[in-house]
Every structure is written in C-alpha cells, then in structure tokens.
Amino acid sequence: MFRNCECPDSILKVIEFGFDQAMLLYPRSSCSKDPSLSYPAALALASREYHYIADPKTWTEAQTYCREKYTDLATIRDKEEMQSLNELSFFSGGAWIGLFNKLQNWPSKFTADKDKNSCLYFWIHGGIWTPCPCNLTVAFVCHDVNQYAPYGFNLTLDKKNWTEAQRECQQKHTRLATLRNQEEKDYLKSIIPSGHYGVHMDPYGDGWTWSDDSTPFFVNWLDPAQKHLNSSNRCVASLQTPGSQGRWETQSCTERLPFFCLTTTSTPKPQAPPDVTQVNVVNRSEIHLKLQWTKVNNNRSYNYTLRDSSGQESSITGSDAFNKVTHTVSSLSPGTKYSFILFTVFEGVRSTGFNFSEVTVPPYVTQVNVVTRSETRLVLEWTKVNNNNNYEYILRDSNGAETSITGSEAETTVTHTISSLSIGTEYSLTLFTLFEEVRSTGFNFSAVTVPVKRTQIVRVELQVNSSLNLKTPEVQEVLLHQIKVKLQENGLPADVKLSWIEQTDGQIFHKKKDEKRKKEEEKNKDEF
Template sequence: MEWRLALLLFSGFVMECIPHHFIFMSMNKTWTEAQRYCREQYTDLATIENMEDMQMMMDTAKGYDGQAWIGLHQTDVPSWKWSLADEHFYGPGEANFTNWNQGEPNGGDEEECAELLPEGLWNDTPCNGRLPFVCYDETHSGSERYLLIDEKKSWREAQKYCRENHTDLVSVRHEEENQLINETAKIPWIWIGLFRDDWTWSDQRTSSSFRHWRPDSPDNKGTDNCAVTWLTQGNKGTWKDCKCDEQHPFFCRLVPVKRRQTVRVELQVNSSLEMNTSEVQEGILHQISVKLQENGLPPNAKLSWIKQPDGQIFHKKKDEKREKKEGKSKDEF
C-alpha cells in the first residue's frame, strides 16, 4: 500500500518481546512426575504456541531420537478455538466471534471442525471430510491476505498446507472479516480455522490453540490423555496422545520477564484514507513490523496499537502555528 503525503496523524504502538526458553530433561518420568519436576525447578512443562517455539524446543534436544512429554493434556471441557494461536492477532473479544447457522453447532464428538456455508454462516462437521479451504497469509495486506485453495483436503491436511505455505488456516475475528472471506471463497462449503478441542496446557494460563498432531492423532482413546512430541527421524516433532503413566524424557519451559516498549509514531497519509478501519490499521502495523525486523527487531516481538481515551487509534496532529494565528484548535481526526 502506498500513501501520498497529505494528512499528518499520530498514534502509538506497543512492542512486546518475549523470548522463550526450553530445557530438555533426559530422565524418564510419567507426565505427572515431569509436570511436578518442571514446576519445582523451572516454570512448567513446555507450552508451544507456534512453529518457532517448536523449532527452538527441538533444538535443545539435538541428538535425542525418541518421544518426550510436553505440557498438553486432555480435559473434560471442550471449547472452540482458532488454529492461528497468536493471542496478539486478536483484539478484545475477537477470538470469541462466531457466526453459526441457526441451531449450530449441534454435532456430537464427531463434528469438531467448522465450515463456511454459502451465506457466510458456519456449520460444525467431521474434520475428516474433504473440502476446499482459505489460508491466511500475514505477509500480504488487505484482501490479498485471504487465499482460496481450491483443493479438497481434510481439516488437518488443510491446516498443514496453510502453515507450510502461508501462515495458517483463516481466522474470522468480526463480521467485516467474515464477509470478506466469504467473498474471497466464491464457492460453497470451505474450511475455516475453527475447531473444537478438549486439550489444554499444563500452565493453566496459556490459551494457545496451536496444535502439531500427527495425522493419526489424537486417536480419542479414553486412556490416552497426555501428549508427547516425536523427535524420531521423519516425524518432525509432531505430537501423539498416549497414556500419562508411560515414562519419557520431557521438556520444561522457563518463562522470562515480558518486556514492553511504547513507541509514538507520526504518519503522513492521503486525507481520503479511512484510518479507523481494521484493514488499514493492520496494513500499517504490518509494514512497521517488516521495517523494524529489517533493523534488528526479534521475529517473536509482537506489535499492537494503543487506543486513545476516546477509543480511536489515530488523531490528526495539531498545527500549533496555525492555531496560534487563528486562535483556535483544529478538530481531531
């Protein structure tokens, strides 16, 4: 996106840099014993929020060829979650937006994934069905972030494809985005990134919905309630559900102090640009992020806009010289 110089606006954004530290413990323990050890010696069993975490965790166990516990375990309270687990991607309430068709979701244990119907409404359906799907790509801007893949795959196959080739299966954060994705699809019945999940993290604080299951896992056996990561050759760290009383090495996670920095920015933009739309705000923030990473910003740093007391992000900068001359202030943008 390119802007012509016309209107000077100012706002601020927050940078959060949270390096993750994983520790591989080669001793064999049950899942509960491993959890107790990690909580006593570090922070907790490992929580994995994205593929970058996965790679950092695996790098701490180079040379190990086998299975190892992570902090994921099964609960009795399933909930609907988005495949894209980055909590900074969602504004207040956006991770909980839904647009279910009347009477949905109505499925039992077998209907654990969501499809987008022709009218833009959602339906729960078995994840092993084969449908086209929409990927989200954070490297693009505007409507080009939503990419229809007109190939029929299961939900997990679609998730794998999007993560390997783009960012993830698409999330829907509000009605405007739902309409845009529906217009992008142009065909009926497609996968979106919503799935029902009864697995949670040991730390009980992280709501990350990131999952990296093997194609045949979880197999929903009643006694396989804890997760291991497979570091054997060819498995690429994918996860498998197994009995919690098995004994394996394990990964602990040490959570460092979060560092926040607030940055004030001034933008010169075309006066006809609607600055208070989510599409424009996301596009600007993305370009800022790319520029900062070119100058050394860590890739795991998260950027988010700060809202002003009136709820807006951007304001027109006051022309002090003109105000002094005219004896009055300009209206805020």
C-alpha cells in the first residue's frame, strides 16, 4: 500500500495491523526509486521501530552500522512485524536482516539433498555433527523456551528415531535443540550420563540466530530447503521483489546489500515501591496468625504479597479506605515459628521484601500431679508438651506471682517444688506453656498442703472393780473404746485417734489419793 509517487510534501497516515497501531511517515524523497536513497523511512510499532538503509554494505558492516546508529540489525518476531517491514521497502532486490547462522563443525560433505534418508545427530565424544540414518534410535535433547534450566535444554534418555524425537519435542516443549557454541556443547556433555555417546539434535534451521542472539521462532523462507546450511551462505536477506513478500533467502555474508535496522525502546519499569517497616500480630492462636501493618505511604494503589518459608505466596489488596492492612494466615501448627517475607507491589513491581518471623500459641499442659506434699511444700510434676525441649513453663500463684521453669532436656517430665507454704492450705495455681515469649492458654489447678497434727491430753477418772487388773492390755483397750464412744456421743469426730499416755513411772493408771492424805502430803512439803 502507498506505493505510488503521488505524495505531497509529507504524508501522515495511520496503518492498523491487528490490535497494534503504527504511524508510517513518507518523506518527499521516499517517492524516489533511486536505490542510493540515503533518507531512512521509519515505521514505529509500539516500542520497536524499523529503519530501511539504502546504502549497500556487507552483513557485518550493516550489523556494525545498525548497532552504532540504532539498536541492531532487524529482528522479526511474527507475521505482523514482517508485514510492517515490507511497508518500508522502496526498492527491488534483497536487503539484509539480522538472521545468520553460527553452527560449527558441520560435515563438510553433507548437504540437505545429498541423501534424503540422512539425519544428523551430535556425537558427544567426537564433538561433531554426524550424518546417520533417520531410523537410528538414540537419546535426544529438546529446547524449551519457557524452561529456566541452562540453555533451555531438556534431555530425554528414552531412545527414539529422529522423526519421533522431533515430534515429541514439538508436543511437549518447542523443538529439537541445537548447539550454537562451545559453551552449549560443554554443558550438553556434562549432562549426558556415562554410556550415552550420541543424541538427536536439529541442525536444520536451528543453527540460525538473530543478531541480538535471540532464537528465530518465526521463519519466512522463500524456499524452505534454503534453511539447510550452506558453507558459503550464512547470512539472510529479505527479498523485495514481485511476489516474494519479503521472504528470506540465504546469501554470502560478503555481498553488499541495503539493510534494515531496528530501534527498540523499552518502557522503564515502575520504580520498586518501599517496603513495609513493621508487621504486628493483632491476634494469634494455636493455628492462626492475624497480621497487620500500616499501608506504605498510605497508598491505596499498593498491593502486597506475603511469602511463607515454603515459597507459597498470598496476594493481599490494599485498596480499601483504611490505612491498615489486615491478613490472617490459617491452618498453622501450634507452637511453631514461621518465617515470612512481605512485598509491597505496584504495577507488577515488588519491593525488596520485609522479612519477619512470628510464632503460633503453644499447646497447654492438660494435667499436673502432686508427687510429694508436706505441711509447707508441694512437689508438682507434669509431662512436657509434645516432648518439646524448646518449650518453657510459667507457674502463677493466686497472688499473681510468677515463676519461670525450664525442664531437663533428658527428661520427658518437668518437676517443680513450691516451698515456704502455709500448713493445711489450698492453693490455686495456673501453669502456662511458653514458646518464644508467647504463652499458651493457662491450665488452672489447685493443690493443698498437709494440715497440722493436733494432740490433746485428757485426764480420765474411772471407777472400776478392785479385782480388775488395769495393767492388762486387753482391759486398757476395752476401756479406751468405751471412752471413745462416750466422747463421740458428745461431738468428737469419728476419725480422731485415741491412745493412752504412760506416766514417768511407766504406768497408765494410778489410784486417786483421798483429800485428807493429800493435804498432809502438801503440808509436809511446805514444812520441808
């Protein structure tokens, strides 16, 4: 289109291809058919701008010129870009584009049409391309443009013939791989296991690369057979002749032809937003953490991405009206420390990332036993929670006083003694599990000290038959039982223990002295 010379001083017109818009500017001199035209026409397509340079040069000279004046020799990625390049053509003949071949060590006598039943494979130990029957079954290497492994190589040790290997690569990856330089050869050798000496590769069309070192996924050959490398034709020209539609053919790189340059202008990425500087836990339990942070610069356009230690990420919007962002991390394990990275995100660009760690609430003790007690102390014991030696414990009494307790790593139980207690007193206690300064729900229990032993001496007068021998244990026991029954009738507790007390002379019972004799003994005592 626009190939007539009925143009005014300048023509400005918009050309549409697909969803892209391009502006085609024809200077007055562009109407000339003069092949020595020195004014480049330019086509701006998004961030890629093509330039036609009419001054003939060798392929290498053209590459140097484009790199000095623009970005590089033209790279063509698809049909739309091929069409836009054709719109710049005001000549008849070929013009260099950036495609050339870098393959080395091709068999000197091998050509595409010499043997229709010949394929190539790479002999690892010889380091060269070797002709072989296409039905030879060996391992093969695919190239995957989306793979982040070195060079995008994907080695398959299942042996297939060349056609089967090519088909599988096209189905699962991109195509059979090729080797373009010594580094790729060395890498391939390093991943081939011992005993595998050859792998199918695809030298046909795959030795070709663009001047900017990108891989040609789009091709536009005039004759598909020309993509097979010829030792003298390693560079490619786009033909601008009737019916050619810019299709490609190989040329000797020393031919002098006009050429197409490319200018690429990359839209600068948005500047990385600032990091969050603090993340707080506003609520935590054994299985969740509720996090909160202040919006960076209070900017509602910023979103956030939270990455845990396993690499899993959660996207969090910050577009609401509040200046705080709240996010809950669920399905966690009790008493566990988790590491996180919080990124601020703006237009797909992330901040450096704010690193922080938080812990969930540890489980609580479910039972405390008193293994020893006395009037003034209690010895407590409990089983370690989950047998975890990283957990500590805090014991709080009813007055709020707290004691930190660390168990022995060698034991599965924890023992703690409370001393200086009151006799016969009940104490209310709370036991907390502690992990990274975070407490569990408290376990409440009570324990009592041993009460005091009370002894009361009672003097009893008995009237008994003079024939009864009070020194006999059997008689003493009967008398004691009768006394106990009598006292219980008057309110003595049933669990009270009674016993006789022996006097200094070893006797329990003594006869009561009459009053006259007693007075005489007391008088004699005073006189003495």
